[in-house]
Amino acid sequence: MNIYAIPPLLTLICFAVLLALVVTHRRKSRIGRLFTIMCIMGIFLNLDMLYGILMRAPHRALHISRLNHLVLVFAIPVYIQFFHAYLNIHNRKWLERLAYLYAVGLMAISQSPVYLKTMQQHFFGMFARGGPLYPFFGVGGIGVTIYVLALLYRAAGQETRSTQKNRLRYVLVGFGWMGFLHGLNALPRMGISIYPPSGLSFIPLVVFAVGLFRCDLLDMGMLIRKGALYSLLTTSLTCLYALVVTLADRFLTGMRFSNTLHFPLLLFLMVALVFSPLKDRIQKIIDRTFFRHQQIYRRTLRHISRTIVSVLNPEAIGRRITQTLVDSMHLRCAAMYIRADDASGYRQLAGVGGYSPVPSSAQGALRRLLQRWTDRSEPLLRQQLMGDSTTRAPAEMLADMGHLGADALLPLRSGEKTAGFLLLGEKRSGALYVPEDIDLLETLASQCALALENAKNYRKAEELSRDLERKVEERTRQLRKALADKEQTQAQLIQSESLAAIGQLVAGTAHELNNPLATVKSLIQSTIEDLVAASPVEGIDDGMIDDLRFADHELSRARAIVTSLLGLSRQRQTFCEAVQVNEVVRGAVRILCSQNRHRHLEIAQTLETDLPIIEGNFANLGQVAVNLIQNAIQALTGSDGRIFLSTRYDARNGEIIFECADTGPGVSSTLRQDVFKPFFTTKPVGQGTGLGLYICHEIVRKHRGTLTLVNPGEQGARFVVRLPVGR
Known part of the structure; x- marks a missing residue:
């Protein structure tokens, strides 16, 4: 076998393998169809070379070469059309049509000697020599090759995405330089005795094949699988x-x-x-x-997938996953989204690189992409969408992913629900996500979804525990307060019963004292009358009579006090007796002045005369007056102070008004709403029951009246009692 036939044979095999891969692949596209035509033309070109190198019949070789060129002349327009489609150049259809017209013209002369004149013998074998018009094909081929190389070089320089830049580089080195080598075939066609450069096309084709499997150059999902290579x-x-x-067996057969x-x-x-x-x-x-980098980050991702299950903070899970993906897979950016609490959409949990956070300008593209991503049980890959022209949706989704700078979206599946998704940018190396990457990332996504679910459940359990602790503390506090209130109520009830018993004792004592006081007073009055009658006759000293009169006056005062105690302590609940309010006030003042005679108190009384008589309970109304005046006395600090008591008749409303005011500290605005509540007191423990004003309020209410605390506008407090005249 001629050794010079090996390069075109290898190139032919490369074209045949690429053709078989494209034809048998399920994904069809315009680029794939043009690539198929180019592979067929490459096979024809290398068959032509093999015929020339191996055959010894010049005329037959020339005839086969001319037949091949019936097809090869269309390599110029197909080449242009392929790279226009690959680079998405749609505004140069005129150039494609012109190239096809040019190819038709060449085809018309391809079978004549003006195109291919004869077969020329070279050191490597025979090769067809071009005629006078062959330079049109050679120059056209070289010109188109330079045009395509310029397009590829400019596109690679303008591209910002590493993935697309790598793809363009592979195409530039692969099919671009292969076209350049084929264009140089014009040199041996013109009689220069050099080996046809197109015979070495297997070298850029191997580079193209590597790029085809590493970067999916034709967008057909043909990526390297380790199992397939093995x-x-x-x-x-x-x-x-x-x-x-x-x-x-052939060469050693027959040997011993x-x-x-x-x-x-x-x-x-x-x-x-x-x-x-x-x-x-x-x-x-x-x-x-x-697979050198894959082995490194697979170990890292397997480790992180085992450790995140123990993390109970969703934000920590998101940060660890995204940072690990960026570091181990050498990604430009990564982000994790989880479903929002109100289930209205998704919110970003963590982001690294350009996704920390995702720019607001890209949020619209992300929302549109999620709306079009209907099957969220499967990953969404940019490389899968490229080349899919069956519907309009892939093109729109590709545009959104390009705006986001994303190469992959992986769902975080928890059972039948999608808990969120991973948004992954491109690799810094420009390599694509191979199937082994996707398998590993899907496993990591499942582990991540499980970890997020565990963290969510843990947070719920923690919140329930805190809520339960709060409820237990609140209930305990309420029970303690209820127990304290119960103990206070019991003490106050005991005190009230004691006071009631003392009241009964005072009533009995006052009743018993009233009789001897009346007797003594009667005797003194009789004695005074006798002495007055006998003094002119017997000359009795007037000083003795004055002393007896003073004693009689003091006995009258003592009897009035006892009468007041007896009236205030009566337990009758009838409200039908006639009551003079002024008498109630005077009786209360008489009692309290006796108790506080050591204090320099000034009690100013402005009692209106001729007040109407009201129907009520004298003892109960007296208790109201005593409590109000007693509170006023206790509110005065030290031994000095002034108390103002007044009564008047409001003829317009038919009410008798009794007011009790003092010059003490008064009642703060925050406590005024509570002064009439039972057991409320501002006095120190042991000095008040908190029932005085409450009882007064209830007594006045039973008399169909009102008891209010009025803001006097200055220091002190002023209580106003309003009692209706008619019942």
Whole structure:
């Protein structure tokens, strides 16, 4: 076999493999169809070279070359059309039409000697020499190649996304330079004795094939899988082993060594000592070349997926996951979104890089993308959307993902519900997400969803626990307060019963004292009358009579006090007796002045005369007057102070008004609403029951009157009692 036939044979095999991959792939697109045509043309071109190198019949070789050029002349417009479609150039249709017209013109002359004149013998074999008009094809091919290289170079320079920039570089080095090599075939066509440069096209084609699998250059989802490479490696080594066995059997058959036991043993040792280590070595090279970074971040992601389950703070989970993804997978940015508390949408939980947070200008694109992402049980990948022209939605989703700078969205699935999603940017290297990446990320997303669910449940349990503790504390406080109120009520009831008993004792004592006082007073009055009658006759001293009169006056005063005590302590509940309010006030003042004679109190009484008589209970109304005046006396600090008592008749409303005011500290505005409540007191413990004003209020209410605390506008307090005249 001619050694110069090996390069075009390898190039032909590369074109055939690429053609088979594109044809058998399920995803069809305009770019894929144009690429298929280019592969077919590449196969024809290399078949032409092989025929020229291997065949010895010049006329037949020339005829085959001219037939091939019936197809090859259309490489110029197809080449332009492919790169226009790949770079999304839609405003140069005129150039494509012009190129097709140019190709039709070349096709018309391709079978004549003016295009291909004859077969020329070179050191590598025969190669068709161009005629006078062949330079139109050669120059056109070189011009189109330079035009395409310029487009690719400019697009790569303007592209900001690393993924797309890598794709353009692979296309530039692969198909771009392959076209340039094919254009240089014009040199041997013009008679220059050099090896046809297109024979070396397998080199840029290998580069293109690597980019095809690493960056999915044709947007057909053809990414490298480690299992597929290992299977291809195993198949290749098996074929190599079969080839070795076949060659050994062919060349060693008939030799005595081949008929012994040592021959198969030698083959076994060769397999064990050569092929097995060779396979392991090649696998390591594959891993180091294609999957070196994946091995590193897989270990990291597996570790983080095991540790996040123990984290009970959602924000900490989000920060740890996104930071780990950015660091281990070398992403430009990453963000985690979870469902909002009101279930109206999603909120960002954490973000790293350009997603900390996601810019407000990109929020609209994110909302539109989520609306179009209907199947949230599967990841949404940018590379899957590219090349899918079945509907309009993929193009719109691609635009939104481009605005976001996102390459992948992975759902956080918890059972049948989507708890959130991961928004991942592109890799810094520009590499795509291979299927192994997606499998690992889906596992991580499931673990993350479980961790978020655990954290959510823990937070709910914690809130329930705190709420329960608050309720227990509140209930305990209420029980303690109720127990204290009960004890206070019991003490006050005991005190009230004691006071009632004392009141009964005072009533009995006053009643018993009233009789002897009346007797003594009667005797003194009789004695005074006798002495007055006998003094002119017997000359009795007037001083003795004055002393007896003073004693009679003091006895009258003592009897009035006892009468007041007896009237105030009566327990009758009838309200039908006639009551003179002024008498009630005077009786209360007489009692309290006796008790507080050591204090220099000034009690100013302004009692209106001729007040109407009201129907009521004298004892109960006296208790009201005593309590109000007693409170006023107790409110005065020290031994000095003034108390103002007044009565008047309000003829317009038919009410008798009794007012009691003092010059004490008064009652603060915060306590005024509570002064008439039972058991409310501002006095120190043991000095008040908190029932005085409450009882007064109830007594006045039973008399269909009102008892109010009025703000006097200055220091002190002023209580006003209003009692209706008619019942």
